[in-house]
Amino acid sequence: MEYVISVLLSGISVGGQYALIAIGYTLVYGILRLINFAHGDVFMVAGLMGIYFTATLPIGESLPLVILLTVFLGFTIERAAYKPLRDAPRMSVMISAIGVSYLLQNTATYVTGGQPMTYPTIPFLSDTVNVAGTQTKWVVIITPFLVLILVYALTQLINRTKVGMAMRAVSKDFETSRLMGIKINNVISATFIIGSALAAIGSILFFTNYPAITPTAGAMPGLKAFVAAVFGGIGSIPGAVIGAFLIGICETIIKGLPSAWDVSVFSDAFTFALLIIILVFKPQGLFGEAATDKV
Amino acid sequence: MKQKQSNLKAYIFIAVLLLLVILLENISAMIPGLPQVFQPTSPLFTVLKKAAVYSLVAVSMNLLNGFTGLFSLGQAGFMLLGAYTYAILTVPADQKEQVYYLFGGCALKSSIIDGLGAIFGTTGAGGAVSMILGCFIALILAGCVAAFFAYLIGIPVLRLKSDYLAIATLGFAEILRAIFQWQKLGRITNGANMIKGFPTFSSFNITDASGNVLVRLSTFIPFLISSVCIAIIVLLIHSSYGRAFKSIRDDEVAAEAMGINLFKHKMLSFVISSFFAGVGGALFAMYVANAQAKAFTSVMTYEILLIVVIGGIGSVSGSILATFLYVACSEWWLRFLDSEQYIGGFKVPLLRNGFRMVVFSIVIMVIVLFFSQGIMGNNELSLSGLMKVLSGKRERKH
Numbered sequence: 290m291e292y293v294i295s296v297l298l299s300g301i302s303v304g305g306q307y308a309l310i311a312i313g314y315t316l317v318y319g320i321l322r323l324i325n326f327a328h329g330d331v332f333m334v335a336g337l338m339g340i341y342f343t344a345t346l347p348i349g350e351s352l353p354l355v356i357l358l359t360v361f362l363g364f365t366i367e368r369a370a371y372k373p374l375r376d377a378p379r380m381s382v383m384i385s386a387i388g389v390s391y392l393l394q395n396t397a398t399y400v401t402g403g404q405p406m407t408y409p410t411i412p413f414l415s416d417t418v419n420v421a422g423t424q425t426k427w428v429v430i431i432t433p434f435l436v437l438i439l440v441y442a443l444t445q446l447i448n449r450t451k452v453g454m455a456m457r458a459v460s461k462d463f464e465t466s467r468l469m470g471i472k473i474n475n476v477i478s479a480t481f482i483i484g485s486a487l488a489a490i491g492s493i494l495f496f497t498n499y500p501a502i503t504p505t506a507g508a509m510p511g512l513k514a515f516v517a518a519v520f521g522g523i524g525s526i527p528g529a530v531i532g533a534f535l536i537g538i539c540e541t542i543i544k545g546l547p548s549a550w551d552v553s554v555f556s557d558a559f560t561f562a563l564l565i566i567i568l569v570f571k572p573q574g575l576f577g578e579a580a581t582d583k584v
Numbered sequence: 585m586k587q588k589q590s591n592l593k594a595y596i597f598i599a600v601l602l603l604l605v606i607l608l609e610n611i612s613a614m615i616p617g618l619p620q621v622f623q624p625t626s627p628l629f630t631v632l633k634k635a636a637v638y639s640l641v642a643v644s645m646n647l648l649n650g651f652t653g654l655f656s657l658g659q660a661g662f663m664l665l666g667a668y669t670y671a672i673l674t675v676p677a678d679q680k681e682q683v684y685y686l687f688g689g690c691a692l693k694s695s696i697i698d699g700l701g702a703i704f705g706t707t708g709a710g711g712a713v714s715m716i717l718g719c720f721i722a723l724i725l726a727g728c729v730a731a732f733f734a735y736l737i738g739i740p741v742l743r744l745k746s747d748y749l750a751i752a753t754l755g756f757a758e759i760l761r762a763i764f765q766w767q768k769l770g771r772i773t774n775g776a777n778m779i780k781g782f783p784t785f786s787s788f789n790i791t792d793a794s795g796n797v798l799v800r801l802s803t804f805i806p807f808l809i810s811s812v813c814i815a816i817i818v819l820l821i822h823s824s825y826g827r828a829f830k831s832i833r834d835d836e837v838a839a840e841a842m843g844i845n846l847f848k849h850k851m852l853s854f855v856i857s858s859f860f861a862g863v864g865g866a867l868f869a870m871y872v873a874n875a876q877a878k879a880f881t882s883v884m885t886y887e888i889l890l891i892v893v894i895g896g897i898g899s900v901s902g903s904i905l906a907t908f909l910y911v912a913c914s915e916w917w918l919r920f921l922d923s924e925q926y927i928g929g930f931k932v933p934l935l936r937n938g939f940r941m942v943v944f945s946i947v948i949m950v951i952v953l954f955f956s957q958g959i960m961g962n963n964e965l966s967l968s969g970l971m972k973v974l975s976g977k978r979e980r981k982h
Contacts, residue, residue, distance in 0.1 A: 561755030
């Protein structure tokens, strides 16, 4: 029983961390129709910045700085690598995203020297707590609540503010909203800023509970978060969050199965199998709107 | 008629190129005292071998992405299938115990080469025949296994559109990688450990009885196999199927209205591309002398995709050219960026391990952003075209 609780707890927490990344994917895809392959690497860079800043600055200053610089990174990537290709075919933008991901990974290898880096212990988040007889870290307990608060704030932003309205308009119809006087570039920048900020918060939560950061550490969580976004219906924020929690829980359950079966190697593969099943049987995801192609 | 003539010219060109490769490889043995570059240990030959292997994979990816317009990111997965098929089938029986020592031997007791050895003999010319024939059969089977899996994967996946197709094929490659690392299949795949001991490129060197190399063929072999495969792909592109592929790329709806069976042609392109990716994967295993699932990650697919983009999406000669440039830069010409350099007494800043790849990826980003046509766009390099350019320049000078 205690084992089940601990698996479920860590599943929910991993799911919450995926959810924060998945929102970045789903927002960007909703507006630009672009799988932002670099998003997972932005997440990894945020983790690395966390390591380097906490080494010299106190935690209270370094964590806001990490979020700020990650936002700046996301903004710069959009302006430098995606904006020049606004009118190019979708495939070119995706290749550009893959190029950015390659660049970020190689730069990270250069800066760290290819060594795995250990994330610092953050007071309180890394402290252990006893829940129903199982030892766990506070970060595991806090993550789901923090995610729910952030998602609530985000939905308020999207449904109640002018920027949010503009974002909804652009994701409905790119061309028309441009004609209606919406400043497309500002809206897209805002999307990337929100996505990167959430990825930075996600990286703090994720890597606190993770042994080490390597330059490729962001790729797999990034892909899984994207799968979560597809699962929930791309463009839908609640969908992405539910998808992420589901994938996180399933993944930890597979990892926690008896080692005699030796199925833990399939914890990543399971996510992709889920993706393919969803794409084949319900391509619009759980909450997505069915798109109709007009000739 | 004209087409036939230009085909003949191309074949002669390939034959001359292959002869040149043999000559280049053996020149250091014939004329002593040549600079280090021509010695068999020089990076030149590493580059040539690796680029020959990668150019086949790049062209097979270009067939899918550039000529059929299917954005697939599954290349590494199909290479993995090819590499493992080749490795499992050709590890000699007397090596199996050692390679599979963690699992107490392999489920497959014998190899193709041993089977052929029973017919042709295992020593001297008979041994050579059975080794070459065995590798050849294993290469084709490697392609067939990859093609078969592509067919199975293609049934659900090819109905998806652009980026969904990309992410689904990427997912399949990851699933394959997990399956091949599964310890339960250890008696076949050797689990997460590498398979080695199978014939590599240097097994094709002609040696005398005591093992001294008489004629080196280790660079020639990948060139030969790659050029035959690429020639087949080029012939396919020029056939009516190739024109159907291009029409699907340019406008799916119009192509369907003209009576082209979309699904059938997409499947054909996907299966053929995967076949050659499988052969390329087997060649890659021969090049690195081992087969390990860890090597075939999505990073490898991205690398090949970037090569295709640099060469120009929709240009076979561009892909080949880009592969040689890319491999030469990453393995040889830019190596100096990875170690500390001094100009006079001045230490050049920034240079240390990993800097090469940073410079490299910045160059790639510049190409992607500002030269999205790549080196060749969708034009092909041809001898007569090259002549025209050269003579045209000369005329202008006069």
